Amino acid sequence: MEDRTSPPVKTPEPLPAEGAEDPEEQRRGSPVGRRLVLGMLGLGAAGVAVGGALQDKVDGILASVSTLDPTGVTGLLPGGGGFRFYSVSNSIPHRGEADYRLTVGGLVDKPLSFRLSDLRALPQVRMVHDVQCVTGWRVPNTAFSGVRLSTLLDAAGVRAEGTAVRFTCFDGVYSESLTLDQARRGDMLVALTMNDKPVTDAHGGPVRLYAAPMYFYKSAKWLSGITVTKDVQPGYWEHYGYDVDGWVGKSNGRHDDPTA
Template structure:
């Protein structure tokens, strides 16, 4: 209560400055944590720290929303104070729009488990877009409003005010004096135009700072927006063209897979990995099923391709908020692999091993028996590229993608529950996209 009274006793200007300072610090921390969280290449190095950073990012976002709520009663008076300053009004509108957009999209991404995937996809796109626009603008704003630049501007204004008045001509013949005055004024105007640059030093430095930021951020922003607007899977085609795997012969697609009955993956996969992306060769690649089974098995690449495959169309959902729709997957239903191996009564869980020799995860036998759980070898009629988890990956469409183990090479039937790579680092073991599925 005392702190609230103390806050209200402060002058309007002090409260406004305090909110501005807090918002700047929170935005800085949000930017740092957000950038770190978005770098897929360091997910493995971060480990459990990444989960902590994600929680910190959420808490900072909530704090930002509280600042907006604290500022809301002050908007009307602040708006009146800057009514004669168009630039400041425009800045205020832009910043409030940024904060509101960040807050709304951030809350949706925070509560992703309770909302439709399409909402999350849109929110993630908006959150990213606002970040690409807002963070460079915040940097520019910080530079252009810095004390040093303000001091430069004050010095320039003082220098302009200190200019001596123009000398008055001596009394002459009225006609000659008039002509001389006109000539003098014209000449003085030319000299003044040469002296007074239309761009002051402070203005030049602002423009230069803006250009540096645009040059630094522009190419990366172009690549991002190109990928964000590409909804036809052209990035997947690039992954296939640059595939580092050497798997011969390539799998021959079934008719439905070749025809891409799902219409083709809609959206672009974001590449995440906890290790360096491995490469595989059919000369050394093997796939194994072992553990609590009656018939353990090992297959080389050619033998594996002879196993009966089916085709399914399903969506792919990442726990970070993005989704890919209408993927046409071709592969071996997991329940058929398990049935052929002969699961023993003691077995309760299915453990999956990635060929990166680091990542593991598990499903219960009931979960693994789903009709759409697949050991996939083709996506949209093409071999799954290395960056997307090929040559073979697990697909569990109704769960978030950290359950869909990439570079799958081993399956083990076990009795005790296994916590996967991300689960031991704080991820929810209940990975259903829709909680109602976990009845």
């Protein structure tokens, strides 16, 4: 998840998400040492100062290291454009041209599977909005482009009993959900680019969900499955107390202005 900083949202004591590893199990491995965390502070500052290709590399390093950082310090470092990096698994997964597939299934007439080339061949839509974290940080005027989620749902043919959509991810842990009405909005994207470049591994590429009018935890990284369901199935963070309807300005007791 790319979410967090001050002030933290008060949530109930976490419970393991359905079908996910216990949070402590996810954090196993050699934790990040103090020296490396301090090094990351300098590296993050250098990347922000230089920008461009170096910043992309720094983003990947910060994202990878943050998965083994028990201090939480790396989550406070700004990546490219001011993003923060969080993952609920213990690695940053990768898929490419040869092995990436996005499936659309569940309560549909025609289950589908899309390669990256298939998704690029569909009509592309570009949106520029603020990205808003539920805990306070915001990245203004961020461009995402890709295929409208409704285009994929229409291609598969949603059955009458389908009222919601569940999203699964190839990290093997994360999940999200929308109602069917929400999923059919014009500002819900299956995103292939961010700021006019392919979505990187660190940012959830090669394909991620982008739910523009909602807090960023709804925009699932590393998207691999779209499943039409009978009812809404709360996503990973909703099991931890986050709002299922994560509209900016209407969720978790905050009063932020809606995104542009």
